Amino acid sequence: VRILVTGGRGQLGRELAARAGEHEIVPIDIDECDITDEAALVLTLDSVRPDAVINAAAWTKVDLAETEEAAAARINADAPALLARHTAARGLPLLQVSTDFVFGDPTVREPLPESATPSPLSAYGRTKLAGEEAVRRLNPRHQVVRTSWLYGQEGPNFVLTMLRLADRGGPIRVVADQWGSPTWTGHLAPALLRLVERGDPGLYHLTGGGATTWHAFAAHALACAGKDVDVVPITTDEYPTPARRPQYSVLANDAWRALGEAPLPDWREGVAAYVAERVPAAGTR
Numbered sequence: 001v002r003i004l005v006t007g008g009r010g011q012l013g014r015e016l017a018a019r020a021g022e023h024e025i026v027p028i029d030i031d032e033c034d035i036t037d038e039a040a041l042v043l044t045l046d047s048v049r050p051d052a053v054i055n056a057a058a059w060t061k062v063d064l065a066e067t068e069e070a071a072a073a074r075i076n077a078d079a080p081a082l083l084a085r086h087t088a089a090r091g092l093p094l095l096q097v098s099t100d101f102v103f104g105d106p107t108v109r110e111p112l113p114e115s116a117t118p119s120p121l122s123a124y125g126r127t128k129l130a131g132e133e134a135v136r137r138l139n140p141r142h143q144v145v146r147t148s149w150l151y152g153q154e155g156p157n158f159v160l161t162m163l164r165l166a167d168r169g170g171p172i173r174v175v176a177d178q179w180g181s182p183t184w185t186g187h188l189a190p191a192l193l194r195l196v197e198r199g200d201p202g203l204y205h206l207t208g209g210g211a212t213t214w215h216a217f218a219a220h221a222l223a224c225a226g227k228d229v230d231v232v233p234i235t236t237d238e239y240p241t242p243a244r245r246p247q248y249s250v251l252a253n254d255a256w257r258a259l260g261e262a263p264l265p266d267w268r269e270g271v272a273a274y275v276a277e278r279v280p281a282a283g284t285r
């Protein structure tokens with residue numbers, strides 16, 4: 001299958017290209033085609049002539065979106081609408097990547113099924129939710145995939161930030177009262193390609209297995225890298241950020257399992273595999 005991947009130089013875009021297998025991946029990023037530019041998008045679709053499109057491009061600067069919501073919405077909501085309209089006009093399937101940050105209900109403490117009602121707390125979450133809705137409305141051959149706490153390839157991401165902070169010496173203070181499921185792009189990308197192959201339209205939650213806090217995520221990454229540094233648990237209140245984040249956004253991967261597909265590996269395995277790839281010496285410890 002010839003798959004056009006937008007956001008081709010992002011973490012997920014690079015991983016999709018690296019794990020193409022028998023598929024032909026055509027990665028494009030903003031230099032080749034700004035997906036907010038309708039004419040450029042149409043030209044790209046008509047010259048690449050893909051069988052399917054994965055939209056892995058996004059405004060991912062969560063805190064900056066609070067003051068730049070209109071700019072974030074152009075990339076996270078308006079561009080997916082354009083993609084959905086122009087793929088639908090060509091009869092092409094579109095896989096839109098979305099996020100656990102569409103959720104924010106503070107009373108939730110159980111993994112969220114696809115049927116849960118979104119309630120974003122941030123501008124980023126609102127713009128991503130609007131993107132999902134546009135894709136669902138405009139292209140019947142859609143797959144909307146919500147993932148969470150993504151890291152991989154060149155980053156930037158949380159794991160690489162922790163490794164860098166450790167090299168500067170500790171202690172590192174990390175929030176210990178927000179729960180989620182870290183997801184390695186190395187585990188997510190093959191699953192996304194599988195979904196494209198299958199073609200079953202719908203909404204999917206797809207994340208690394210298990211659940212943890214940012215604090216335990218950091219501690220595990222540093223242990224895998226053999227870095228001996230203090231990781232101090234703090235509360236969200238002690239680490240104020242412009243954007244509010246969900247306290248609990250673990251996603252139940254029910255729709256994926258209902259297809260008969262194996263769940264993604266546990267988050268700890270993803271971290272270990274990524275650290276071994278980024279810090280080769282760690283693998284010998």
Ligand SMILES: NC(=O)c1ccc[n+]([C@@H]2O[C@H](COP(=O)([O-])OP(=O)(O)OC[C@H]3O[C@@H](n4cnc5c(N)ncnc54)[C@H](OP(=O)(O)O)[C@@H]3O)[C@@H](O)[C@H]2O)c1
Nearest residue numbers: 007009010011012030034035057058060097099147149150
């Ligand atoms: N990162 C996470 O923790 C996380 C969690 C859940 C869901 N997601 C979702 O997963 C998907 C992939 O995320 P990621 O972490 O791989 O993101 P990323 O590394 O930030 O990559 C996104 C890519 O899209 C590009 N891009 C931005 N605006 C564009 C435009 N107008 N036209 C074309 N390309 C454009 C970016 O270029 P620039 O770098 O030049 O802007 C970047 O290369 C996104 O949909 C994201 O919302 C991410």
